[in-house]
Amino acid sequence: MTEGPTQGKADLNIYRNAGSEVVSILARKGRCERASIDEVYLDLTDSAEAMLRETPPESLESINEEARKSHILGLKSEDANDAQENASKWLRRSDANHQDKLLACGALIVAELRMEVLKEAQFTCSAGVAHNKLGGKLGTSLQTDLGVNTVGDLLKFSEEKLQERFGINTGTWLWNNARGINGEEVQGRLLPKSHGAGKSFPGPRALKTIASVQHWLNQLCDELNERICFDLDQNKRIAHTLTVYASAYKSCDSESYKKFPSKSCPLRYGTAKIQEDAFNLFQAGLREYIGSPGVKTLGHHHNGWGITSLSVSASKIVAIPSVSLMFICL
Missing domain, CATH: 3.30.1490.100 (DNA polymerase, Y-family, little finger domain)
Known part of the structure; x- marks a missing residue:
């Protein structure tokens, strides 16, 4: 029989150390900012720009399976196979604008990083790719709970409504983002501030x-x-x-x-x-x-x-x- 911890509360040290191991892998592709024990912002701008110059997605003969699993906001499909095929086509669009091509590069880089994390640390992880910190899990929550597909769709919600749903700080942050007020950059912080x-x-x-x-x-x-x-x-x-x-x-x-x-x-x-x-x-x-x-x-x-x-x-x-x-x- 294995004896559990005696302090009467969960021991998060193993979990915390695992998070640090994952961050060290993610940091290979860009500047990391620890957001919590198991969340991190990763600035992929330089890596995505380099990929777009050297090996743009449209030049690839095929897209790896992990990247084909990407859920692309606004892209609808009938079933799982159809979704992967549509995702592959979207990622390799030659007529996409520069910003969408950067998103495609970001999705490919993230898929590669997720496979590296699984191989080296034996952990699975989820990720969201966006042009700013609004993306990721919060973006999915906005779409599911509020029917929001773009940041502009947030304009119809009051600051109080957003605070009620997402908390005071995040609600105000979303309200500002909808009005183009967002000067945040990924800060390059691998170690916690406290x-x-x-x-x-x-x-x-x-x-x-x-x-x-x-x-x-x-x-x-x-x-x-x-x-x-x-x-x-x-x-x-x-x-x-x-x-x-x-x-x-x-x-x-x-x-x-x-x-x-x-x-x-x-x-x-x-x-x-x-x-x-x-x-x-x-x-x-x-x-x-x-x-x-x-x-x-x-x-x-x-x-x-x-x-x-x-x-x-x-x-x-x-x-x-x-x-x-x-x-x-x-």
Whole structure:
């Protein structure tokens, strides 16, 4: 029998490392920007332009099977075989404009990368190709949920409607894109800007005692310390700020709108130090949340509050200066 992880939450380190392995393969063809643990933006502009100059799709005798599986927005087919044949014809169109030819090159490059990822890392991955970051999975969601085929089709939706469906930030971003407001470029970021660890405690699983909160903070801080020490060892980067976040409720709450305040402090390396600082930050946030700055929050009782999520993060990560420095992660 295999013994599972003892920290009571999913261990994402293997998943995170796998994502880094995939990104290293994708980066062979262009600038990568990590968007999340398993998503990345890849700027294929230079590679697509080079392919269009040297081996344009229209000059190819055939299209590989992986590329023929491409779903091309607006291209309709009767069945799977018909879809692959139509995709092959679309990718090799000699009368396509320059932008569509670049998309075709991008689709061929992505198909090649997906096969390389499968061969070298034994992972499958999905991808979307577009002229900007609007493409990919979000593009499919827009077509399915809103019946949108082009960015211009978004003009009929209010900013509030888009925010309701896709969240405040993405909704506003889509609203701006529909009006031609998008200056984003792929930033060329292979390493994350911060590290974090968190866990949710919904409904009856809400944490209602200081002791239970401290237990989970210790678990999360242990995971965070492992990640920042790995980053320090592998990438020679140091994190400078520790932040504690929480979501909470009050049993008799006349201020339901009030959010649990996040708290930050300088980050000290070492599990015990991070745990101590995180616990102090949480207590400061709790005192502010319950509106009793002078109340001691130590103990096993609670005053009608519950914690529904906890997370800790390490941010302001910078490369170690050229001067030789030594840090010990305990």
